[in-house]
Amino acid sequence: MKVLVTGAAGFLGSFLSDELLEHSYEVIGVDNFFRGKKEYLPNHKNFTFYKDDLVNEDKKIHDIIKKEKPKMVFHYAAINGTKFFYDIPYQVINNNIRMTQNLLNACKYSSVNKIIYASSSEIYGEPLKVPTDETHPILLNIHTDRDSYASSKAICDFYVKLFTKEHDIDYIILRIFNTYGPRMDTSEYGQVIPEFINKMYKDKEFTIIGDGTQTRSFCYVDDHTRIVRKLAENVKNDIVNIGNTDEITIKKLAESIHKIVNKEFKPKLLPPREYDHKRRCPDISKLKKLISDQPKITLEQGIKKTIDAYNANIK
Numbered sequence: 001m002k003v004l005v006t007g008a009a010g011f012l013g014s015f016l017s018d019e020l021l022e023h024s025y026e027v028i029g030v031d032n033f034f035r036g037k038k039e040y041l042p043n044h045k046n047f048t049f050y051k052d053d054l055v056n057e058d059k060k061i062h063d064i065i066k067k068e069k070p071k072m073v074f075h076y077a078a079i080n081g082t083k084f085f086y087d088i089p090y091q092v093i094n095n096n097i098r099m100t101q102n103l104l105n106a107c108k109y110s111s112v113n114k115i116i117y118a119s120s121s122e123i124y125g126e127p128l129k130v131p132t133d134e135t136h137p138i139l140l141n142i143h144t145d146r147d148s149y150a151s152s153k154a155i156c157d158f159y160v161k162l163f164t165k166e167h168d169i170d171y172i173i174l175r176i177f178n179t180y181g182p183r184m185d186t187s188e189y190g191q192v193i194p195e196f197i198n199k200m201y202k203d204k205e206f207t208i209i210g211d212g213t214q215t216r217s218f219c220y221v222d223d224h225t226r227i228v229r230k231l232a233e234n235v236k237n238d239i240v241n242i243g244n245t246d247e248i249t250i251k252k253l254a255e256s257i258h259k260i261v262n263k264e265f266k267p268k269l270l271p272p273r274e275y276d277h278k279r280r281c282p283d284i285s286k287l288k289k290l291i292s293d294q295p296k297i298t299l300e301q302g303i304k305k306t307i308d309a310y311n312a313n314i315k
């Protein structure tokens, strides 16, 4: 089956493309390299790539869908990365919404019969209940630029659900909790695990933003891509949390990363980010019921794989 992956040069999109190719799909990839990298694109006979900025209404994405006739679309393109939410909030909300609208419009009266949208746990805000399930309300805070991202994801959840209903297309909205692995941006615009690994090796001082008591739960990328493929194959018209249920404090996470490579752990605590969330952990009962699968890779195993990839990349 032919499928389209947006954000195919990014972290999750490139690994998802690999997973789909391994399972005999033909994959059409689209990215504008805002954060994705050419070298992450699969080198495979069944992979075709188009460079396109999905924010442009230049009809290129219409032409790609018309020509390639994918049956499913995995919409992973977005501006992602917490520091961007604070530094360029208008671009985050504007681009994320506009690229989704343009993509959806291009799926009108086309070959596409299912759209899988990469939404985020950020839409749960400061959760009223942890672990958090899919019935939790969307909580947005106008007083923080951080929610430029969460609000773009929440609006696009509605766009995807209502557009697909209007046009008789199936949908899955993935509420993705922190996912990590190789190929992630290791700069301060990246996510906490790659950023910590980079800091541990490169910086004189190891800094943590906040007091380190905030918790997160981390899912390794191979678990994510396998679960998404199975959901796409077996589920329709649903909203599903994807993540690991092992909750850990940020300080403990930093300590574990140091312990794995036998480095002394002497953190310096920095002032917290405005409106950072205290806890984040998914309830994945629905996921387990739908596909009898769940994340299997432990944090220690995943961090080791990520560090190995980091070191190989540096060499």
Ligand SMILES: NC(=O)c1ccc[n+]([C@@H]2O[C@H](COP(=O)([O-])OP(=O)(O)OC[C@H]3O[C@@H](n4cnc5c(N)ncnc54)[C@H](O)[C@@H]3O)[C@@H](O)[C@H]2O)c1
Binding pocket: 006, 007, 008, 009, 010, 011, 012, 013, 030, 031, 032, 033, 034, 035, 036, 037, 052, 053, 054, 055, 075, 076, 077, 078, 079, 080, 081, 095, 099, 118, 119, 120, 121, 176, 177, 178, 179, 180
């Ligand atoms: N990684 C996570 O933990 C996580 C958690 C929740 C949700 N998500 C969502 O999953 C998706 C993938 O996230 P990721 O971590 O791989 O991020 P990423 O930044 O590595 O990937 C996003 C890709 O989208 C591309 N892109 C950005 N703007 C574009 C545009 N205008 N046109 C075309 N391509 C564009 C980027 O170049 C990048 O390659 C995103 O939608 C993100 O919001 C990720």
